[in-house]
Amino acid sequence: GESVGLHLPTLSVQEGDNSIINCAYSNSASDYFIWYKQESGKGPQFIIDIRSNMDKRQGQRVTVLLNKTVKHLSLQIAATQPGDSAVYFCAEKVRQGNYGQNFVFGPGTRLSVLP
């Protein structure tokens, strides 16, 4: 499905707390997912990815969880810092025909870190 960004959900967390950002994806056949971070005035920046044959993947301070049963992704950020304030997008890779592929992006969640 196409992303519709009518009202950007906002998550506010205290500095040092853990953040959990959720995302629902649309295509049960999608086999690859990415989380991106976008700061004001910049393009999306890769954070972490996960393939559909995994349920969990950890990076530095970040963990992605994948629940294929309910088509749900989550991004957990440990010990949230002011520099984590940004808009976070999940993206699912979809294939078109034999060669085409593209990513479908979620609407995004704005993370605001409070001092």
Next chain:
Amino acid sequence: KAGVTQTPRYLIKTRGQQVTLSCSPISGHRSVSWYQQTPGQGLQFLFEYFSETQRNKGNFPGRFSGRQFSNSRSEMNVSTLELGDSALYLCASSSRDWTKNIQYFGAGTRLSVL
């Protein structure tokens, strides 16, 4: 290694004009994708080019077109501009490794149509 470079960063055009945006991918990347980002619609896929061939196209009118050159650099063209074309246009490149296909984005071109 240099990242994805998009030029220009900002553009102001009037309705009816046409515009060309440029994207230089990360060295070695042969796939370039274009996206349109607006507050109302979020990130929407425009098209993908790989080895100078369009591999995939999103649901945009024919006024939106693109091409890719032999050095993998890509251009996107929008003809007969409309007010609703005002957006951030993002280019992403990837190696198109089928096992891992991270798209790396440029900073975008901010297009304003008056």
